[in-house]
Amino acid sequence: MLTLWSVFLGWGLSQIQASTASEPIPLAQSAASTIGSVDAVPPQLKRGEQLYRQRCGTCHIALPPQVLPSQTWRALLPETNHYGVVLPEFQNPELTETWAYVSFFSRPMKEDGLRPIPYQVRRSVFFKVLHPDVEFPQLVTPETCIQCHPGVSELNFRQLSPEWEK
Secondary structure, X not given: OHHHHHHHXXXXXXXXXXXXXXXXXXXXXXXXHHHOOOOOOOHHHHHHHXXXXXXXXXXXXXXXXXXXXXXXXXXXXXXXXXXXXXXXXXXOOHHHHHHHHHHHHOOXXXXXXXXXXXXXHHHOHHHHHHOOOOOOOOOOOHHHHHHOOOOHHHOOOOOOOHHHOO
C-alpha cells in the first residue's frame, strides 16, 4: 500500500512539474513590472491616488507618500497656502479620499520634541531611510527626483536611471 501511494504521489508530482516547466512564471519580475508605483495601491484607494496625482502632480512631482510622515500630510493636504502658492480649498469628499491614500502609505513620525515634523523632503528621516548611502549632487527637491527616477510621472519610483542602478 505504501509503495503504491509513493508511486502515485511521485507520478502526480512529475506531471505537475512537467506542466509548469514548459511555461515558467517569473513572479517577482511580473509583479514588479505591473506595480510601477512604490507599492501596489488597493482598489479602495485608487480614487485617492488619482486625486493626489491631480492635486499635487500638476505643479510638481507627486511624491510617494512614504517619504514624508503622516503628520506632514495631515497638515499639507487642507492647507491653501502651499509654500507661497495659494491653492483652492480641498473640499470633501476629495480631501478624505486623498487623506485615506496618503495615510495608508505614510507612517507617523515619533513626536519626541527632538526633531520637528519635516515639511521638506530633504529634511525627512523617512526619505533618508529610503535612500541609504546616497550622496546627492544637489539640493533635494521634488523636481530633482526625475534625475534618478525617470518614471516619476507615472509614480514609478522603482525604476532608476542607468547611473543610479548600482
